[in-house]
Each structure stands twice: as structure tokens, then as C-alpha cells.
Amino acid sequence: MAVTQLKPKGNMSEAEWQTRCDLAALYRILARFRMTDFIYTHLSARVPGEEGTFLLNEYGEPFDKVTASSLVKLDFDGNVIGDGEFNQAGFTIHSAVLMARPDVNAVTHVHTRASVAVSAQKRGLLPISQQAMIVLGHVSYHDYEGVALDLDERERLGADLGDKRAMILRNHGLLTAAETIPAAWQLLYWLDCACQIQIDAMAGGSELIKLPMDIADGMMERYKQKTGHGEREWKAVLQMLDGENYAR
Numbered sequence: 001m002a003v004t005q006l007k008p009k010g011n012m013s014e015a016e017w018q019t020r021c022d023l024a025a026l027y028r029i030l031a032r033f034r035m036t037d038f039i040y041t042h043l044s045a046r047v048p049g050e051e052g053t054f055l056l057n058e059y060g061e062p063f064d065k066v067t068a069s070s071l072v073k074l075d076f077d078g079n080v081i082g083d084g085e086f087n088q089a090g091f092t093i094h095s096a097v098l099m100a101r102p103d104v105n106a107v108t109h110v111h112t113r114a115s116v117a118v119s120a121q122k123r124g125l126l127p128i129s130q131q132a133m134i135v136l137g138h139v140s141y142h143d144y145e146g147v148a149l150d151l152d153e154r155e156r157l158g159a160d161l162g163d164k165r166a167m168i169l170r171n172h173g174l175l176t177a178a179e180t181i182p183a184a185w186q187l188l189y190w191l192d193c194a195c196q197i198q199i200d201a202m203a204g205g206s207e208l209i210k211l212p213m214d215i216a217d218g219m220m221e222r223y224k225q226k227t228g229h230g231e232r233e234w235k236a237v238l239q240m241l242d243g244e245n246y247a248r
């Protein structure tokens with residue numbers, strides 16, 4: 001937490017700078033947890049107080065090198081505000097969610113091995129672990145259409161997400177969408193854990209015990225009654241990154 005936070009440059013708002021620092025931290029923590037797919041996949045955050053702008057990584061920058069300043073700011077038409085290059089599929093996916101869901105301010109998208117494996121299984125995420133029960137109520141599905149370069153897919157991505165906070169992109173990976181960066185990280189962490197457990201459990205070859213869905217429903221109800229999702233976890237994230245100067 002003892003990160004040297006330089007003040008925002010030029011006329012950038014304090015809120016944008018804080019969001020940039022948190023999003024840079026999120027990129028780095030994904031690198032720590034080995035949840036990256038080299039330079040592919042992306043995490044985004046809406047710029048607070050602005051209409052229709054968001055932050056995405058500079059295409060090609062390793063996740064463990066992302067800084068507050070290296071993030072690229074763009075609008076929903078794909079215009080870069082300032083400079084930088086972004087991944088086109090990332091633009092399609094993240095703008096789709098942010099346009100469809102005004103309540104969402106942070107979006108994650110990963111291609112971890114276990115999540116792609118589960119996304120390729122017809123039955124999707126199974127109710128076989130505590131981790132799965134925590135996230136199952138949040139999960140929707142979106143069918144694969146190829147690398148997301150076609151902007152028409154934005155409508156279907158938004159429609160398939162509906163009012164959920166997580167989506168298994170079939171044959172592709174995971175997406176989480178939440179009000180805050182800590183909440184999006186928390187859901188991503190649990191969802192990816194649930195996928196890893198499912199693949200390990202199935203590889204074990206023994207018959208699996210399926211848990212009743214009313215447990216997942218109960219967890220979902222408790223989630224709705226709480227606020228500040230992921231904040232405790234986020235404090236731990238920032239401690240793990242102590243000494244890394246991403247806030248520059």
C-alpha cells in the first residue's frame with residue numbers, strides 16, 4: 001500500500017487517476033496469479049465523471065508492466081483520447097458491456113486454461129464446489145462467434161450478459177462485470193477457481209457430487225444484501241503489490 005502515487009498530470013481528474021492506479025494494479029495482480037494469456041485479453045474501467053469513455057491496456061504491454069499512465073483512454077466509437085493502441089477484440093468486448101450496463105464500471109476478460117476448458121464443456125460450470133456455488137448465480141453464457149472483431153457482436157454480448165455480473169464465453173474464456181474494480185476482481189477470482197476445481201475434479205475420474213442449486217440461490221441473495229464487494233480482497237491485492245510502482 002506504500003505505493004508512490006504521483007499526482008494526476010495536466011487536467012486529469014483525481015477520480016480518473018485513482019481509477020487508472022487501480023486498473024494498473026488489477027493488470028499486475030492478474031500477472032501474479034498467472035491469469036494472463038501473454039499480451040492478449042484485457043481489463044477495463046469506465047472513466048468516472050465522463051460520458052462514454054473507458055480505459056484499456058496498451059496492446060502489447062506485458063500485464064506486469066502496466067502503469068496508470070500507460071493505460072489507453074478511448075470512447076465507444078473506438079477513438080483514442082490522447083495516444084496509444086488497443087486490441088480491437090478488447091474494444092468490442094469491453095465497450096459492449098459498458099454500453100449495455102450503465103451500472104457496470106469495471107470489466108475483466110481472461111483466457112485462463114481452466115476457464116477455456118470449462119467454457120468448452122456443454123454443461124458449463126457445475127455446482128460441485130463452494131467456489132462454484134458463490135458465483136453460479138451470477139453466471140450467463142455467450143456462444144463463440146470468432147475473434148470479436150465484428151462490432152455487431154456487441155449487441156449479442158450485452159443481451160447475453162443481461163443483468164448478470166459474469167459470463168462464460170463459450171470456447172473462449174471468462175468475463176466479469178461489476179460496479180467497482182475490486183468487485184470485478186473478486187468475481188473473477190472465484191469464477192476462475194471454480195473452473196480449475198471442475199477440471200481437476202473431472203480429471204480425477206470419480207463420480208462427482210452435485211450440490212443443490214438452492215445453496216447457490218441463497219449465496220446470491222446474501223450477495224445482493226451486501227455492499228462493498230471485494231474491498232477486503234482489494235486491500236490484500238494492494239499489499240501484495242507493495243513496492244511495485246504502478247501508480248505513475
Ligand SMILES: [Zn+2]
Binds near residue numbers: 041111173
Ligand atoms: Zn478473448
